[in-house]
Amino acid sequence: xxxxxxxxPGLVKPSETLSLTCTVSGGSISSSSYYWGWIRQPPxxxxxxxxxxxxxxxxxxxxxxxxxxxxxVDTSKNQFSLKLSSxxxxxxxxxxxxxxxxxxxxxxxxxxxxxxxxxxxxxxxVSS
Amino acid sequence: EIVLTQSPGTLSLSPGERxxxxxxxxxxxxxxxxxxxxxxxxxxxxxxxxxxxxxATGIPDRFSGSGxxxxxxxxxxxxxxxxxxxYYCQQYGSSLFFGGGTKVEIK
Numbered sequence: 001x002x003x004x005x006x007x008x009p010g011l012v013k014p015s016e017t018l019s020l021t022c023t024v025s026g027g028s029i030s031s032s033s034y035y036w037g038w039i040r041q042p043p044x045x046x047x048x049x050x051x052x053x054x055x056x057x058x059x060x061x062x063x064x065x066x067x068x069x070x071x072x073v074d075t076s077k078n079q080f081s082l083k084l085s086s087x088x089x090x091x092x093x094x095x096x097x098x099x100x101x102x103x104x105x106x107x108x109x110x111x112x113x114x115x116x117x118x119x120x121x122x123x124x125x126v127s128s
Numbered sequence: 129e130i131v132l133t134q135s136p137g138t139l140s141l142s143p144g145e146r147x148x149x150x151x152x153x154x155x156x157x158x159x160x161x162x163x164x165x166x167x168x169x170x171x172x173x174x175x176x177x178x179x180x181x182x183x184a185t186g187i188p189d190r191f192s193g194s195g196x197x198x199x200x201x202x203x204x205x206x207x208x209x210x211x212x213x214x215y216y217c218q219q220y221g222s223s224l225f226f227g228g229g230t231k232v233e234i235k
Binding site: 037039046047048049052060062063096098100109110111112113114115116118119120121 | 129161163165167171172173174175178179184185216218220221222223224225226227228229
């Protein structure tokens with residue numbers, strides 16, 4: 001049973017870079033069966049996919065955030081990370097890490113599956 | 129980018145009643161890559177349904193999903209007290225996008 005745990009600063013200043021890490025336990029982040037992702041939820045609002053990564057380093061980003069997002073993986077630590085640059089108050093949210101099944105056909109078509117494992121979430125507030 | 133519109137925004141029902149939640153996509157969802165999640169206050173979302181109609185591990189059979197193309201439905205046959213929550217649909221595949229959610233509240 002996979003377990004995911006987010007960690008990082010709960011307060012970030014406007015214009016700075018938000019950095020979070022997700023530690024995976026109960027399985028290997030290098031598994032060929034899974035991908036790893038970040039989702040956020042502003043207070044009282046809905047869910048927004050930020051982006052995802054496969055252990056090989058292949059990344060998939062939400063087009064609306066792509067210019068500010070970097071997701072990376074550290075297989076030696078069984079962790080993956082999120083960096084979101086130039087943050088504003090609109091980036092205040094609960095940030096979740098999650099995982100789902102990964103599939104790639106012989107033609108290179110990637111399928112990111114539904115998210116069946118989630119961390120508990122961490123609130124990040126952007127404020128001076 | 130596929131836009132998912134969920135309706136109604138809020139559903140007020142009593143325990144034991146049937147809940148029908150709708151998710152409409154702005155374009156056809158390929159291979160029925162449509163999932164449903166349940167979220168309770170202060171908790172992470174929980175996967176209920178994937179592939180439009182397949183229940184995730186451990187999900188009671190009172191939850192069922194149906195639909196294809198652009199129109200999808202989550203049905204809760206008889207609401208239990210623990211089912212009052214917010215429900216999100218999600219398209220997955222080459223990218224992931226969520227609908228705005230439907231809140232199922234106690235009438």
